[in-house]
Amino acid sequence: MSSNRDFSRDGTFLIDLTKCTGCRGCMVACKQWNQLEAESTEFFTGEGYENPPAMSEYTYTRIKFRDFEKNGQHEFAFYKEMCMHCNEPACASVCPVGAFEKTAEGPVFYKEKRCIGCRFCMIACPFGVPKYEWSKALPLVMKCTGCLERLREGLHPACATTCPTAITYGPRDEMIKLGKERLIKHPQRYVQKAYGYQEAGGTSVIYLTALPFDELGFKQVTMRPLPEYTWEALRLVPGIFLTAGAGLSALAWFTHRRERLQKELEKERAELAAEEAKEDQE
Amino acid sequence: MSAIRRVIDEVRSFHWFVNLMILVVCIGAVASLLRFVYGLGVTTNLNDSYPWGLWISFDVVTAVPLAAGAFTLGAIVHCFNIKKLEPLVRPAIVTGFLGYSLVSVGLLLDLGQPQRAWHVLRYWNLHSPMFEVSMCIMLYTTVLFLEFLEPVAQKFGWKVSLRLLRWLEMPLAIAAAAISTLHQSSLGTFFLIAVDKLHNLWYNPLLPLLFWVSAICTGMCIIIIEATASHKWMGQPNEGVLLETLAKILPWTLGCYLGLRIYSLLFHAVGPFFDRPVLTLLFVLEVGIGFLLPFLMFCRKGVRENDRPRAMAAGLVIFGLVLNRFNVSMFGMMDPDNIYLPSLIESLVTLGIIAAHILFFVLIAKYFPIFEHHPETVDYSIPDPLFQGKGKDVQQTSH
Amino acid sequence: MTNHWIDIQHADVIMCIGSNPAENHPISFRWVEKAMDNGGKLISVDPRFTRTSSKADIYAQLRPGTDIAFIGGLINYTLQHNSIHREYLVNYTNAAFLIDKGYTFDDGLFSGYERGSARYDNSSWAYQLDDNGNTLRDDSLEHPQCVYQLLKRQYARYTPDKVCEITGTTIQDYLNVARTFCSTGRAGHAATIMYAMGTTQHTTGTQNVRSYSILQLLLGNIGIAGGGINALRGESNVQGSTDYALLFDSLPGYLKCPTYDNQNLSSYLEKWTPQTNDPKSANWWSNTSKYMVSLLKAYWEDVATADNDFCYDYLPKRSGNYSFLKLMERLKGGGFEGLVLMGTNPIVGGPDVRSIAVGLGNLKWMVAADLWETETSVFWKRPGVDPSKIDTEVFLLPAAASVEKNGSISNSGRWAQWRYKAVDPPGNAESDAFIIDQWVKNLKQIYAKGGVFPEPIVDLAWNYGDGHEPDIDLVARECNGQFTRDIEIDGQNFKQGQQVPSFAFLQADGSTLSGNWIYCGCYPEQGNLMQRRGVNDPDGMGNYPEWAWSWPVNRRIVYNRASVDLNGNPWNPQKPVISWNAVTRKWQGDVPDGAWPPMSEDGSKYPFIMNAEGVARVFASGLADGPVPEHYEPMESPMVNLMSGQQSNPALDRPGKVDRSGLYYIATTCRVSEHWQAGAMTRSLPWLVELVPDMFVEMSESLAEEKGIREGDMVTITSLRGSIEARALVTNRLKPFRIGGKLVEQIALPWHFGFNGLAKGDSANVLTQAIGDPNCYIPEYKAFMCNIKKGGQTA
Numbered sequence A: 001m002s003s004n005r006d007f008s009r010d011g012t013f014l015i016d017l018t019k020c021t022g023c024r025g026c027m028v029a030c031k032q033w034n035q036l037e038a039e040s041t042e043f044f045t046g047e048g049y050e051n052p053p054a055m056s057e058y059t060y061t062r063i064k065f066r067d068f069e070k071n072g073q074h075e076f077a078f079y080k081e082m083c084m085h086c087n088e089p090a091c092a093s094v095c096p097v098g099a100f101e102k103t104a105e106g107p108v109f110y111k112e113k114r115c116i117g118c119r120f121c122m123i124a125c126p127f128g129v130p131k132y133e134w135s136k137a138l139p140l141v142m143k144c145t146g147c148l149e150r151l152r153e154g155l156h157p158a159c160a161t162t163c164p165t166a167i168t169y170g171p172r173d174e175m176i177k178l179g180k181e182r183l184i185k186h187p188q189r190y191v192q193k194a195y196g197y198q199e200a201g202g203t204s205v206i207y208l209t210a211l212p213f214d215e216l217g218f219k220q221v222t223m224r225p226l227p228e229y230t231w232e233a234l235r236l237v238p239g240i241f242l243t244a245g246a247g248l249s250a251l252a253w254f255t256h257r258r259e260r261l262q263k264e265l266e267k268e269r270a271e272l273a274a275e276e277a278k279e280d281q282e
Numbered sequence B: 001m002s003a004i005r006r007v008i009d010e011v012r013s014f015h016w017f018v019n020l021m022i023l024v025v026c027i028g029a030v031a032s033l034l035r036f037v038y039g040l041g042v043t044t045n046l047n048d049s050y051p052w053g054l055w056i057s058f059d060v061v062t063a064v065p066l067a068a069g070a071f072t073l074g075a076i077v078h079c080f081n082i083k084k085l086e087p088l089v090r091p092a093i094v095t096g097f098l099g100y101s102l103v104s105v106g107l108l109l110d111l112g113q114p115q116r117a118w119h120v121l122r123y124w125n126l127h128s129p130m131f132e133v134s135m136c137i138m139l140y141t142t143v144l145f146l147e148f149l150e151p152v153a154q155k156f157g158w159k160v161s162l163r164l165l166r167w168l169e170m171p172l173a174i175a176a177a178a179i180s181t182l183h184q185s186s187l188g189t190f191f192l193i194a195v196d197k198l199h200n201l202w203y204n205p206l207l208p209l210l211f212w213v214s215a216i217c218t219g220m221c222i223i224i225i226e227a228t229a230s231h232k233w234m235g236q237p238n239e240g241v242l243l244e245t246l247a248k249i250l251p252w253t254l255g256c257y258l259g260l261r262i263y264s265l266l267f268h269a270v271g272p273f274f275d276r277p278v279l280t281l282l283f284v285l286e287v288g289i290g291f292l293l294p295f296l297m298f299c300r301k302g303v304r305e306n307d308r309p310r311a312m313a314a315g316l317v318i319f320g321l322v323l324n325r326f327n328v329s330m331f332g333m334m335d336p337d338n339i340y341l342p343s344l345i346e347s348l349v350t351l352g353i354i355a356a357h358i359l360f361f362v363l364i365a366k367y368f369p370i371f372e373h374h375p376e377t378v379d380y381s382i383p384d385p386l387f388q389g390k391g392k393d394v395q396q397t398s399h
Numbered sequence C: 001m002t003n004h005w006i007d008i009q010h011a012d013v014i015m016c017i018g019s020n021p022a023e024n025h026p027i028s029f030r031w032v033e034k035a036m037d038n039g040g041k042l043i044s045v046d047p048r049f050t051r052t053s054s055k056a057d058i059y060a061q062l063r064p065g066t067d068i069a070f071i072g073g074l075i076n077y078t079l080q081h082n083s084i085h086r087e088y089l090v091n092y093t094n095a096a097f098l099i100d101k102g103y104t105f106d107d108g109l110f111s112g113y114e115r116g117s118a119r120y121d122n123s124s125w126a127y128q129l130d131d132n133g134n135t136l137r138d139d140s141l142e143h144p145q146c147v148y149q150l151l152k153r154q155y156a157r158y159t160p161d162k163v164c165e166i167t168g169t170t171i172q173d174y175l176n177v178a179r180t181f182c183s184t185g186r187a188g189h190a191a192t193i194m195y196a197m198g199t200t201q202h203t204t205g206t207q208n209v210r211s212y213s214i215l216q217l218l219l220g221n222i223g224i225a226g227g228g229i230n231a232l233r234g235e236s237n238v239q240g241s242t243d244y245a246l247l248f249d250s251l252p253g254y255l256k257c258p259t260y261d262n263q264n265l266s267s268y269l270e271k272w273t274p275q276t277n278d279p280k281s282a283n284w285w286s287n288t289s290k291y292m293v294s295l296l297k298a299y300w301e302d303v304a305t306a307d308n309d310f311c312y313d314y315l316p317k318r319s320g321n322y323s324f325l326k327l328m329e330r331l332k333g334g335g336f337e338g339l340v341l342m343g344t345n346p347i348v349g350g351p352d353v354r355s356i357a358v359g360l361g362n363l364k365w366m367v368a369a370d371l372w373e374t375e376t377s378v379f380w381k382r383p384g385v386d387p388s389k390i391d392t393e394v395f396l397l398p399a400a401a402s403v404e405k406n407g408s409i410s411n412s413g414r415w416a417q418w419r420y421k422a423v424d425p426p427g428n429a430e431s432d433a434f435i436i437d438q439w440v441k442n443l444k445q446i447y448a449k450g451g452v453f454p455e456p457i458v459d460l461a462w463n464y465g466d467g468h469e470p471d472i473d474l475v476a477r478e479c480n481g482q483f484t485r486d487i488e489i490d491g492q493n494f495k496q497g498q499q500v501p502s503f504a505f506l507q508a509d510g511s512t513l514s515g516n517w518i519y520c521g522c523y524p525e526q527g528n529l530m531q532r533r534g535v536n537d538p539d540g541m542g543n544y545p546e547w548a549w550s551w552p553v554n555r556r557i558v559y560n561r562a563s564v565d566l567n568g569n570p571w572n573p574q575k576p577v578i579s580w581n582a583v584t585r586k587w588q589g590d591v592p593d594g595a596w597p598p599m600s601e602d603g604s605k606y607p608f609i610m611n612a613e614g615v616a617r618v619f620a621s622g623l624a625d626g627p628v629p630e631h632y633e634p635m636e637s638p639m640v641n642l643m644s645g646q647q648s649n650p651a652l653d654r655p656g657k658v659d660r661s662g663l664y665y666i667a668t669t670c671r672v673s674e675h676w677q678a679g680a681m682t683r684s685l686p687w688l689v690e691l692v693p694d695m696f697v698e699m700s701e702s703l704a705e706e707k708g709i710r711e712g713d714m715v716t717i718t719s720l721r722g723s724i725e726a727r728a729l730v731t732n733r734l735k736p737f738r739i740g741g742k743l744v745e746q747i748a749l750p751w752h753f754g755f756n757g758l759a760k761g762d763s764a765n766v767l768t769q770a771i772g773d774p775n776c777y778i779p780e781y782k783a784f785m786c787n788i789k790k791g792g793q794t795a
């Protein structure tokens, strides 16, 4: 599957969680731009002021709060969850009808008119991003669009535009460079790793953090592009089909050969006998 | 009016078990109607962190290998030319056809947009194992349908088509085996993408191969069970001798599977393996009782030659396969903080589908000549127009 | 703000004290973080560990109402460690000034206290003068009566141990703050203070701010880039509204509101125009007459002439205190017939709201102009009352929101930025300008037919066009000011009707009018400068002089003449605000506080031009409760005052209460970024309700454990005013304080909830008390005592 496309100019989010204030402006901007319904919530559903409980058909992006004490130090940290816009998206590779597309601009875009609603994308996505319209009789998948329509109008994504501090948006190579610069300039502030640089083969959302990624709730994922895992098997399909078909045919031919020979022999004999009989008649 | 009368009378005359099945199917049908009225969210316990549940795990991932008898036997009989097993082919084909048809029903229920199922034909994504499986299932169901046409044609005495079908038997069997190889294994490919989700005990790159081999084993075991059951409860002839032949093949395939399984775990999977006690238990049950024990049993002549132990061993393999498919598609994928249990409606639908399978099999067996088929004496030659009307031949050959 | 938002990036140390900018001023954090990226340190001083604290290098917990103790300790630290910026202090502040010999401070009381009236006679707080009326000073700062020595004496009592015993801060955190913040007392280092309501909403609110100013002056941090004392203003245009006389004691441009004894213009001017003998003091307020006359001309234009005192008589004269607190007191007593509420929701936002709600029922009529139906406009159907028993007639005028109208908004950095109408208001909603315009026009018609003293209304110049909406452009032009006749000033000729270029041209003879002198220059002849969007940054300091317009005269950092040494060279040459070019003999950089040459030259002026002394007041005699800040306990406190025998602010007419029952906990109120104020604007928006759907109370894990309360439980909170219910948010972000040797628990309540709207909840202000600071009467919202128990009110 591994495509040879150059991802370095793809529109990419550099999300620096050491700069995120958990203000949640991004969540509201996203709902406004995408005109998503508000969820009905009660009190808080996680640590800190966390709400709604998870990303969902109504919520493309969400701030996850971490509120705890570590070595006598408060930790009140925030993690903006959203679609990672993988360079080689698992969701796109498994979709039987090709409803996902990694666009030239960077976002992985969902063509809802194609979707048959099988939810394989949800199984495949290593980040747990695609969500389903469970409330509907004929549901579709919902996920962050990367604000493709805005990009095509020359704007930046709604959440990135709203964010006062944490999100920088730009070409992937520049975001990687900027991220690296920050890691070097402030070795104390950051965990020395950029999540998304290589995760799942590289994504268009790259995170920097102060706390270890797993403590913030980041998923541990493979560094290989996921489509490779299935493609390794799938690319064998034509071969297997032909080999199996041909092999079985040959086998059948062999195993039936004796029978055929037998029959031919009988036929010959019968013919011979018939001729003999004819001759006899004559 | 009288037609309906006759149907009602007919139904009345059924065995209570059959009527029970009809009831379960009806309940299942109502339940699946609810799914369309209220949506998946309300009627199932599926959610965003657990998007595939019982319907996918059982109705698709498990039902497909359970219906593997048809292609396995087809290949054995036609390709390996082990002709004496041929009497088992037709029931296997019926089981297969029913199985696949019901898989499609299950899938359609599970799809969010079933009315768009045809999109798979319209928008091809060659990278998608699901695309591949859907295509295969469509093709294979067609093949099975064609194969199933035989007893139908026979019943209604369509001689030409029957002859034609007989003639097609071999290529169809080959196609069936090839297609099945693909999709049985591709069901395993599904989960290759879940590299960070499926537990290490089950995730490894050989998953497709393991799925295929285990499907073959199961195909044979299903035939054993089916034949034994239909002998016992449906008054069909005892095919014991034939089953013994199958049982002789089984130690080889099961051994093969076990070998592969151990090899894949040792050399292709990454630990930790035994970090979650429940999964460890499931693994031990699956491999130990589901595959190792029947393997040892089938190695013994006494087991192979006797109906009961043979059927029991076959049952264990089926148990192993079912558990394996559930482990891969459900338990091994489950987030321990977010346990999924199928809802009542999901369970009713699945029960309905299982009941439908049994029901249709019984009905087909009742009305179509699927067990009377011992075609050693059948004439395979292209029908001679001069001998038209001599269709009785065929019926004469049955016993 | 002395500085502005973008300038925060230049700070070496940022102290957020009494503010939570990450949540309440999110955009500001862009600049806070920029400063941190450049190596700056962030300190958060707050009773609660907030989202701001989460980003801070140092977090110090302090008990609500103890800022003076905290800062007093830092002042002491600075003085003890000699971290002062001496040259700055001697030359730019009154630290060297000698104070009257009669000045004393004893056991919490300054000299001049009158016990019966709870007032100070401040005559002993004055400077010592020589025979010519010049202030005496000792530049060595050694004289025992000099401000510096008085300060030393005052704050020597604020030892770290004593401070921490009062504030509950751990000594390590405290010393860490002291070391870090006071390290900026050197030239070339800047610290800024970002403060807001945690500072001001106290009975010592004004002195809290004073304490910050004193610390900053000692460290030489005012006037410089990355320094200053920065009030993070609240409501989006609250800066603009205070500039335009939101407060009862001021007229536009902070001119004083006349009092009953200012019988005519000259007595008004005599009383409110400060005097000085010092030729080096610019004493800017000496121009009061020009600004006052121009204002009167703007109000009554041609009718206002020198002969009739420019209609000074038309101005109402105040005879008392019209603060919100006093008005509400009077309302409760049935003192008003009618009430107009434009964009305010007092029965959620005011203190002790149940009594305000009762007061509203005494009205004959009430008008509310608002975007929403607020709790206040439906006060007559609040829970627990019988609407049929309330006779008030209520009118709700639907108002247009900010994006539905044109006009300027002034931000905290004093930048007046023009905004454009984006969409039409929905339904019948109209702009506030329309509503006022209609009122005035109708009143004029009615009063033209006669009435009691109709002239101020009938004669009022009201020339904003006859369109549906008043022409906001004309309003802006008038605020800037115009020449009322052809005139020559300093050799420049101006025509009648021309825009006045800056307030330096305003006149006291009626030849100019200006609706607000500090805005004079925002709309000169060349056009509306508030509409500018130039992104030129000539000196790379981020002042963007061509972006909008800031008062005064587009100066971006006020008191910037204090950012240079006596020779006009910046204290920090890397980050100059202005600098003196000896060749061109001109200042370069920001607009200086006056073009005079540097202090070392003749003809120079002191940098703090708004003070009569020309220097900043470390010691200030003008406040009601003392010339320097002294720690007093909040009106409701868990402990006796450890600093003196004076429990609470002596300038208040009520004594403070100490709670010794141990059943009561310290309570404070706060905001969350997800809601806005009294909540009408956010509790009606599903996207925000989703984020914070319920009224909650934050409490420590230890308090929850003690009370058997679990996260999410409904609890009842009771104060002397009433009780409310809320959901318990149990968190280690709140901790009990170790004060006076024992542990005292605190709770925090967001005050955004009310009984109306999409998300409903009890109002925190049921619990708060209606008592305020003696200088500005801001209520003590931030510190009071309450009890808490498991279970809701109905439970």
Ligand SMILES: Nc1nc2c(c(=O)[nH]1)N[C@H]1C(S)=C(S)[C@@H](COP(=O)(O)OP(=O)(O)OC[C@H]3O[C@@H](n4cnc5c(=O)[nH]c(N)nc54)[C@H](O)[C@@H]3O)O[C@H]1N2
Binding pocket: C017, C018, C019, C020, C021, C023, C024, C025, C045, C046, C047, C048, C050, C062, C063, C064, C065, C066, C067, C195, C196, C197, C198, C199, C232, C233, C234, C235, C668, C669, C670, C671, C672, C673, C674, C675, C676, C677, C678, C748, C782, C783
């Ligand atoms: N999202 C949002 N933003 C807002 C508003 C809003 O309602 N919502 N309101 C706007 C308005 S009008 C204003 S005035 C500003 C107010 O802005 P802020 O003053 O920042 O708001 P608060 O949360 O009321 O108080 C700030 C902090 O003071 C702390 N505090 C309490 N008591 C004390 C004390 O005695 N000393 C110290 N040092 N700190 C104390 C509180 O714990 C709180 O964290 O915000 C403006 N911005």
Ligand SMILES: Nc1nc2c(c(=O)[nH]1)N[C@H]1C(S)=C(S)[C@@H](COP(=O)(O)OP(=O)(O)OC[C@H]3O[C@@H](n4cnc5c(=O)[nH]c(N)nc54)[C@H](O)[C@@H]3O)O[C@H]1N2
Binding pocket: C197, C201, C234, C235, C342, C343, C344, C345, C346, C348, C349, C350, C351, C369, C370, C371, C372, C374, C399, C400, C401, C402, C432, C669, C670, C676, C677, C678, C679, C680, C681, C751, C764, C765, C768, C781, C782
């Ligand atoms: N306990 C406690 N109480 C507090 C505080 C605290 O920290 N603690 N903070 C205090 C502070 S700092 C403040 S500023 C006050 C604020 O108290 P209020 O001013 O009473 O509160 P807001 O909710 O801001 O009210 C503004 C109203 O104006 C409406 N509005 C918005 N735009 C427009 C417009 O263009 N035109 C008109 N006509 N209406 C408009 C809104 O819908 C809203 O109802 O509350 C104070 N109350």
Ligand code: SF4
Binding pocket: A083, A084, A085, A086, A089, A090, A091, A092, A108, A124, A125, A126, A127, A128, A129, A130, A143
């Ligand atoms: S994060 Fe998931 S949904 Fe988003 S592009 Fe990657 S695989 Fe697809």
Ligand code: SF4
Binding pocket: A094, A095, A096, A097, A098, A099, A100, A114, A115, A116, A117, A118, A119, A120, A121, A122, A141
């Ligand atoms: S749910 Fe839709 S988008 Fe997702 S894999 Fe299935 S068809 Fe594709």
Ligand code: SF4
Binding pocket: A029, A030, A031, A033, A034, A060, A061, A082, A143, A144, A145, A146, A147, A157, A158, A159, A160
């Ligand atoms: S990129 Fe657009 S759709 Fe995605 S989270 Fe941001 S605002 Fe929402």
Ligand code: SF4
Binding pocket: A019, A020, A021, A022, A023, A024, A025, A026, A027, A063, A078, A080, A162, A163, A164, A165, A166, A167
């Ligand atoms: S808008 Fe930016 S700072 Fe605010 S929560 Fe979102 S990512 Fe964090």
Ligand code: SF4
Binding pocket: C024, C025, C026, C027, C028, C236
């Ligand atoms: S709410 Fe408005 S004024 Fe406040 S920080 Fe956000 S953008 Fe600025």
Ligand SMILES: [Mo]
Binding pocket: C233, C234, C235, C238
């Ligand atoms: Mo405010």
